[in-house]
Amino acid sequence: MSATETAIASAEAHSAHNYHPLPVVVASAEGAWMTDVEGRRYLDLLAGYSALNFGHGNRRLIDAAKAQLERVTLTSRAFHHDRFADFCTRLAELCSMEMVLPMNTGAEAVETAVKTARKWGYRVKGVPDGMAKIIVASDNFHGRTTTIISFSTDPEARADYGPYTPGFEIVPYGDLTALREAMTENTVAVLIEPIQGEAGVLVPPAGYLPGVRELTRERNVLFIADEIQSGLGRTGKTFACEHEGVVPDMYVLGKALGGGVVPVSAVVSSADILGVFKPGEHGSTFGGNPLACAVALEVIAMLRTGEYQERAAELGDHLHRELGLLAGGGAVEAVRGRGLWAGVDIAPALGTGREISERLMEERVLVKDTHGSTIRIAPPLVISKEDLDWGLDRLRTVLSA
Numbered sequence: 001m002s003a004t005e006t007a008i009a010s011a012e013a014h015s016a017h018n019y020h021p022l023p024v025v026v027a028s029a030e031g032a033w034m035t036d037v038e039g040r041r042y043l044d045l046l047a048g049y050s051a052l053n054f055g056h057g058n059r060r061l062i063d064a065a066k067a068q069l070e071r072v073t074l075t076s077r078a079f080h081h082d083r084f085a086d087f088c089t090r091l092a093e094l095c096s097m098e099m100v101l102p103m104n105t106g107a108e109a110v111e112t113a114v115k116t117a118r119k120w121g122y123r124v125k126g127v128p129d130g131m132a133k134i135i136v137a138s139d140n141f142h143g144r145t146t147t148i149i150s151f152s153t154d155p156e157a158r159a160d161y162g163p164y165t166p167g168f169e170i171v172p173y174g175d176l177t178a179l180r181e182a183m184t185e186n187t188v189a190v191l192i193e194p195i196q197g198e199a200g201v202l203v204p205p206a207g208y209l210p211g212v213r214e215l216t217r218e219r220n221v222l223f224i225a226d227e228i229q230s231g232l233g234r235t236g237k238t239f240a241c242e243h244e245g246v247v248p249d250m251y252v253l254g255k256a257l258g259g260g261v262v263p264v265s266a267v268v269s270s271a272d273i274l275g276v277f278k279p280g281e282h283g284s285t286f287g288g289n290p291l292a293c294a295v296a297l298e299v300i301a302m303l304r305t306g307e308y309q310e311r312a313a314e315l316g317d318h319l320h321r322e323l324g325l326l327a328g329g330g331a332v333e334a335v336r337g338r339g340l341w342a343g344v345d346i347a348p349a350l351g352t353g354r355e356i357s358e359r360l361m362e363e364r365v366l367v368k369d370t371h372g373s374t375i376r377i378a379p380p381l382v383i384s385k386e387d388l389d390w391g392l393d394r395l396r397t398v399l400s401a
């Protein structure tokens, strides 16, 4: 057996089969390239679902992590540490908000947003105890905890995990009328992705996000934007909401915030809203730890210059122009997205998204399918134009075979 086959057989024997990875075993990576255990190089057009916006082994991020590893890595929130205040201050600044509540994974940050909205609903809005409702969108992806999958519309994510957490109302994504009709006095929040990543990089109709902003403001409801995948440069702006000139009440951040080095997530909002928490009412042992803060501080410093956002916008225009040409040819049915982020619906006759991903892997390009015949393209923002063009060439080869 090859080194690849041995590693995969062993993983299959000893790990739960809750994923179906492409049959490549990565041993090292740098920038937009990964090298497998047999020395083959692959172009990474997935970037860890946007966790690797700054590329693999980014020098600034690795140096920041190494320096912090030598000083102090974990204190728990029982004590202050000297990177914490800076992290919260700088992240709040980047978001033009006031307060930060740090967690680790995206799902934990979404859980934090849900808890914040409920507490705000009872303490500030005056919703009767136990009656708070949060409105979410169909085809959402907000993570994998029991509460979060309770309001998923994906049977794979949800089946067999009941009983489900109540208090959520699902409306069609992009439909303002349905949203207006779903709102009651007990609605405390609307939780949506400004662009739905897992659903296939679905961009809502123009005017939707401003409409959500207007409705939520009118009805004294919190607008929570899950920018875990769309935020921090991916779409050509710091936040996807900016494309529509919208400022939500709360950002939920994760993925790229940890620079592909450590899991770092956060809820960022106003003092009125995050001020609902008192000591002991919510927390996380690892949330806001010194190592996480040191890496995230470097991420924030990199985003502050705007160069990554600009790069995503420029390369994204190029990507969408090239994909647009493919869309005329019959092999591609639709292309969606914004910035360096695209969902590509392949003509089903050419194969499933999985099959296309496997053929691209043979061509040394790594992407991942979402649903059906859709593949998602989200390269690290540091990819060179030449490498991106090389990847697009490989895609053309696969689609014309």
Ligand SMILES: *Cc1c(COP(=O)(O)O)cnc(C)c1O
Residues within 6 Å of the ligand: 049, 105, 106, 107, 108, 110, 141, 142, 143, 144, 193, 197, 198, 226, 227, 228, 229, 230, 254, 255
């Ligand atoms: C990935 C993702 C999450 C969950 O993040 P985890 O770190 O995997 O828990 C939540 N929301 C969105 C939009 C995501 O893309």
